[in-house]
Amino acid sequence: MNAHSTPRLRHKTRPAAAFAALGETGLRRIEDCIVNLLQRDEAEDVHALRVGARHLRAVLWVFGPLLPPGIAQRWKQDLRALADAAGEVRDWDVFMVETVQPALERQPGDSILHAVADTARTRRRLARETMLTRLAQYRDDPLPALHRDLAHLPLHTDDGSGSLGPFARTRVRKARKTLRRRALAARHDGLRALHRQRIAGKRLRYAIEALAPILPKQKTRRLHHKLVRRQVRLGGVVDESVARRLMSECLGVPLQEQDAGPDAA
Template sequence: MTDAQPPTLRRKTQPVVAFAALTQASLARIDTSLQDLLHRDEAEDLHQLRVAVRHARAVLWALGPALPRLERERWKRDLRTLARATSEVRDWDVFLAETVAPARKKAPDDPVLAAMADTAATRRNTARAAMLATLVSYRDGQLPVAQRDLAHLAHLAEKVAARSKAGRRDRLGPFARRRVRRGRKRLRALKRAARGGDPGAVHEQRIAGKRLRYTIEALAPVLPPRYARRLHRKLVRQQTRLGDFVDAMVARRLMRECLDVPELPDDVPPPPPGTS
């Protein structure tokens, strides 16, 4: 599979048809990243895979209500598995590149830093071996199923239309606006919950912000342009700020793991099931 061009969306398009077109593009990017990851060890390849998975999960969140429940739940489960498989390796990559490497550059002869670097690299490589096993299983198992799902889009659309009048009359434009409004409402609630600085709440806010950002990017052609651009800029700024905050806490957790020091209450735990 080669990289797909961004699909052309129309406001009158059925949401299930838009889901198939957008997800086909995401699967192309996922497939390309999988091939790269399985043939070389580059942190950027893993980052690109995670971005492609986030896009696919955002599209599923935005347009999933238009899909039959069984298909929606299978997509959700498979993409969640793929996202979770990559989280630990990405955390170690960022820790090694942004915390350990700068520290060793300033103190290249420090034995504690050298030992921590060795421990981090070992744990990262162990995590990568487990990740690759999961990715191979996805490539050979779930990915062909996903591709067959999209190939039978007409059948899925008929099932949706047959189940309710809303399925026949709904169109992508109003559907997308409703989902963005829902995402904003959810993000506001999470922002209020995170005001006290609880790491778990901040993490949830960050994930919801990413999801809404990628939803807007995917559905931009059918959203009001000025509204979408303004909200997207706001989300990017917020994501950068929260990313720095969470990355610092994750780095502290990983440093404690390397040094075998007990966790503190405000350390960020590993991502819970279903996040990335």
């Protein structure tokens, strides 16, 4: 199977077999991203790795209840570590493109802005060096172990989950309920709750994309469009908070607690 092809899922597919197919495709895509990042320095490659990890984490969430506890926990930890490896570089990339560069275009002679840009580039370079070290290690281990997990899954045994169609719809409904609950909490609990809402929305979105062949097309298409719009809106709020944190780091001034982003130390 091509690394970028979509597995052919059917309503009667065993869920374990569906996870193996989706997991293998996701791992291949992540491997391609790591190769690109080790060979060149492009912001879009960092973003692609993060998106690939999120997609696979959503797949893991969908099928997690069917997996042996040891495998599910290992995948959860390893995929989180992978996403975290590229997180700081991605933050600096967004900060440069959406905050620093527009400011320099408006005030090209501002010495403080140029100092901020220099500091941001230095921090980003150091973060990238750390990221590449972690990715090279990840490629050697645990990535091969994740492939072995898929190779040894019992794909055709009756695990009590039935066929993929009903199972997938049940899991998507659960993800939607979680999103609604977090959306209500975000109305009262501030930025961190908003960040959790955003994560729940991404999980639902990527689960729908992975399971699209066996979900009701018209309903899921409308829901997917809504999730994309909401993700853009919430992403802007979170990115602004992260930008304040990074600007404070560049200027060497303390960050107000209410401005602390979800990833702030």
